[in-house]
Amino acid sequence: MAFNYLYDHYSSALYGVVLRIVLSKEYTEEIIQDVFVKIWNSISQYDASKGRFYTWIINIARNTAIDYLKSKGFQNELKNQTVPDFVYNSKVFSVSNTTDYIGFSKLLEGLETDKLELIKLAYYEGYTHIEISEKLELPLGTVKTKIRNALLKLEDLLKEYK
Structure with missing residues (x-):
């Protein structure tokens, strides 16, 4: 049950x-x-x-x-x-070319391109922060800060979406 x-x-x-x-x-x-x-x-x-x-x-x-x-x-x-x-x-994964099953793609459209790329790499493609740092040739601290900022922006967008 x-x-x-x-x-x-x-x-x-x-x-x-x-x-x-x-x-x-x-x-x-x-x-x-x-x-x-x-x-x-x-x-x-x-x-x-x-x-x-x-x-x-x-x-x-x-x-x-x-x-x-x-x-x-x-x-x-x-x-x-x-x-x-x-x-x-x-x-290559494209948010706009995939079907949106949980209403999240509309939310992702509110992110700047660089933040969207980080979210895709970390959460949809499974890259670690270190791998993202190497792939994008950015310092690890910058990657962590940008991902955190992207998540905070998503949180704000989610609040607006409700």
């Missing part, structure tokens, strides 16, 4: 988050199963004083999807794809 409630109320939002990261319905369906198992097995670790339940499960979904993309099995599978499939799956 509790699992059904969890699935009925949160599956579409989690599906949207995972799909935005992996860009494949097939992989998303596989990952969503893992996400719900992780949520169910670790529900006792949720602490309401640290944040909302929704935020907690979204982070589980996001981290599971990123872990999947970085896994050796997935990387090997990419190597074995035909050239057209590989090119399709390797396209």
Whole structure:
């Protein structure tokens, strides 16, 4: 009964988050199963004083999807794809060209280009702050500050959106 409630109320939002990261319905369906198992097995670790339940499960979904993309099995599978499939799956993520499953793309449009790039790298592509620093050739402290500023801006935009 509790699992059904969890699935009925949160599956579409989690599906949207995972799909935005992996860009494949097939992989998303596989990952969503893992996400719900992780949520169910670790529900006792949720602490309401640290944040909302929704935020907690979204982070589980996001981290599971990123872990999947970085896994050796997935990387090997990419190597074995035909050239057209590989090119399709390797396209650069574009917020404007993807379907918005949780109403977030409208919010992201309110960010400046540099902040949007940092959010995409950190939260949709799974880059660490150090990797972003190296990729963009920026000091690590600058990357951390800019990401924090981008998140604060998103928070302000979210308040306006409500």
